[in-house]
Structures are given as C-alpha cells and as structure tokens.
Amino acid sequence: MSEQNWLIYTGAIAGVIGAVTGIAGAVLAFFAFRRTGQLKALDLRLELRRTEATLQLEILNLVPLLDHAKLSHTRVAAAQGIFHSGATKHWISQWDSDLLEANSLTDGASVLDADCIKFSQAQLEARLINVHKLQGQVSQLSDKYKKSLAADDVGREQLQANQRVITQARIDGKL
Numbered sequence: 001m002s003e004q005n006w007l008i009y010t011g012a013i014a015g016v017i018g019a020v021t022g023i024a025g026a027v028l029a030f031f032a033f034r035r036t037g038q039l040k041a042l043d044l045r046l047e048l049r050r051t052e053a054t055l056q057l058e059i060l061n062l063v064p065l066l067d068h069a070k071l072s073h074t075r076v077a078a079a080q081g082i083f084h085s086g087a088t089k090h091w092i093s094q095w096d097s098d099l100l101e102a103n104s105l106t107d108g109a110s111v112l113d114a115d116c117i118k119f120s121q122a123q124l125e126a127r128l129i130n131v132h133k134l135q136g137q138v139s140q141l142s143d144k145y146k147k148s149l150a151a152d153d154v155g156r157e158q159l160q161a162n163q164r165v166i167t168q169a170r171i172d173g174k175l
Contacts, residue, residue, distance in 0.1 A: 037121065040121060041119075041120075041124060044121065044124040044128060045116055045119075047128060048116060048131065049116075051132065051135065052112040052131055054135075055112060055131060055134060055135045056109050056112050058135070058138045059138055060106070060109070061142075062102045062138060062141060062142060065142060065145050065146070066095065066099050066141075066145055069095070069145040070092070072148075072149055072152045073088075073091060073148060073152055074092075076152045076159070079155075079156075080155060080159065091148075101137075102141060105138060
C-alpha cells in the first residue's frame with residue numbers, strides 16, 4: 001500500500017469518526033436541552049408551591065389582622081375622645097372596603113390549591129406572575145394595617161404619658 005492510499009484511508013476514517021462524534025454531540029445536546037427544560041419547570045413548580053403556601057398563610061391571617069386593627073383603632077380613638085370624628089369615620093369606611101377585599105381574597109385562596117404538575121413552563125410562569133401580583137395586594141393591605149397598629153401604639157403611649165402627668169399633678173395637689 002502506498003503512502004498516498006494510506007493517507008486517504010486515514011482521512012476517511014477520521015472523517016467518519018468526526019461525523020459520528022458530531023451526531024453523538026448533537027443527540028447529547030438535545031437530551032441535555034430537554035433535561036434543562038424539565039429542571040427549569042421543576043424549579044418553577046417548587047417556587048410556585050412555596051409562594052402559594054406563603055400567600056395562603058398571609059391571606060388567612062389578613063382578616064384577623066384587620067379585625068385586630070379595627071378594635072385597636074376604635075379603642076384608641078375612644079380613649080382620645082375622637083371616636084365620632086370625621087377622621088375615625090373615614091378610617092372605618094376604609095376598613096369596611098378593605099375587609100370586603102380581604103374576604104374576597106380569602107374566598108379566592110382556594111384557587112391556590114390547584115395541582116400544577118401538568119402545567120407547561122409558560123403556564124407555570126404565568127401563574128407565578130399572577131401569584132406574585134396577588135401577594136403584592138395582600139402585602140399592601142397587611143402593611144397598611146400593621147402601620148395603623150403601630151400608630152395606635154404611639155397613641156397609647158401618648159395617652160399613658162398624659163395619664164402619668166395628670167396622676168403626678170393630683171399627687172402634687174395641683175389638680
């Protein structure tokens with residue numbers, strides 16, 4: 001066999017090996033791509049379930065938070081002598097509309113129990129976006145009444161300070 005024929009066979013064998021390697025690489029890349037999509041969908045499902053569980057807990061705590069805030073606010077307003085003021089009436093009307101919203105969120109919380117095992121990646125992403133929007137609404141409402149409770153605490157402290165001053169004035173005989 002001449003050297004030239006040997007080089008031709010060597011080139012042909014190398015070409016076949018290259019083609020087989022390229023095809024194998026393409027097949028492996030395809031399977032890796034599919035696996036990556038499956039893992040991404042799994043990650044989305046896990047995040048969705050975690051977010052939905054947190055949201056359900058926040059929704060279930062929303063109505064009791066609003067009830068507690070109303071009780072606190074009305075008691076502080078009564079102690080300050082402003083229970084029948086326009087500001088208190090406005091706060092209570094806002095509370096009424098917020099309670100309706102909280103009750104509707106509570107009623108809608110059962111939708112969060114949906115089984116998302118057969119959802120496509122696009123459906124999972126869309127649902128996760130909707131859950132995040134809902135979580136934003138719940139957080140906004142919850143924060144509003146947590147701030148109201150904090151303001152009531154400040155009002156209570158002011159009432160206690162005023163009461164201490166009055167008591168001290170009585171002790172000193174100034175009243």
